[in-house]
Amino acid sequence: MSKEEIQTKQKILAAAQRMFFENGYDKTSIHAIIEKVGVAKGTFYHHFSSKEELMEELVKGFAAEIEKGISGVLDEKMGAVEKLNAVARRGGELKKERVAFIRMYSEFMANPDNCRMTRRLMDISREITVPIYEKIINQGIEEGVFDCSGPDFTAEIIFGLGESMQRRIIPLIIKENPGKEDLAAIIKDLNAYERVMERILGAPEKSLKFAEETDIKVFLKK
Template sequence: MIPAKISTKERILNESRRLFFEKGYETTSIQDILSALDIAKGTFYHHFQSKEELLEEIAVQFSKEAHAAMLNEIGDLGNEGTGLEKIRKALVVAHNWKKGKSEEIRFLLESLFSASNLQLRDKIRRKSVGLSFPLFASLIVEGQKDGSLKSNLRADHLTSIIFDLSDALGEKVAFHLLGRSKDSEAEIYELMVSYHTTIEDLLGSPAGGLDYFSREEWSELARLFKGEKTPSPIEEPLQLVANAG
């Protein structure tokens, strides 16, 4: 079977993703991309107006990959799983996907959490939310119908509130992973637990219904994102937490 031909836009995206990851977003120039691909400047600008637009497309690619992984796993549950079980499954898949992409996601965090990219980060966040919002809203409706979630609030309202909470937590986690926070690893984890408990209460989930993320798992994820080779000392274990930002 003859492999499908890769479009010029895909080539630019793939090579830029590689260069950004290896050299860093700020230090990679458009000329670096042109030279690596041996294409003219006009060819690049036919597909992308700027380096910022290119980063936006790459970040959205990441969101689409994570979303596709969640859909595949949730689909495997079919009609056997409850809405609560499918939400938990989606969170597990997202967590494992982040672990497998830790180095690339760190590059995204470093790029998007710079002062010069605030507007771009917000734009990417809105696109990512637009991608996954319908899925989580539908799973909440499913959980309300099958009784696994007891909240009587509108599913779209619950999803909006939960996404806002997750976004706020994600920012705090990102700053910690990038070494820009005074909070310790244990303090960030305790904050995760508080957010997690709040989300369970909002959904009307049984206590622990979304648990899958232990203190040890958080330490492992933090080491991966920070590029550390040796384990960090584990303080006394806390309860499990579902939302890892």
């Protein structure tokens, strides 16, 4: 691809992402995208065979960003407990840098119209994070700090736990006027989440600590 072609592709991706978030995936047509970017139909189809393929590229782009952000932690010299905490905190930091994006994304996920894209995002996120958890779990078992069987199943469960947590938090992130009680509810759930994960992994009690109150606060609207 020429430099110009790459730039055009990036422009289409950026415009489509914005339009998907604003109007929903289903309600954004290829026609509307090319009109917004100001390219010919043929140019679009030179880069993407369909809207689905464009979506797939966007999703993979998000995923690559997240993977890049946390995979460095895996290679560091740390114990498994420390590593699990570090992965969660690194993920949290990446989100804190993009509060507006996270809010928009939470609204996007809460809308059933976007379920296809949400599902792809979750599938790709699972493909990336489950092997990361599995590696850390195996390390923890070797170190004798974790006591659980079936690292692959356990990694899958840990991922699912994150989804359950999201389901509790998303309604509060997209709430127009969250109060003190909403922050308190998230903190309470987050602590319960850490304790449940320790039990599943057979990790020492209170060894997992993923976020502080100040980390959470930034995601609630003022």
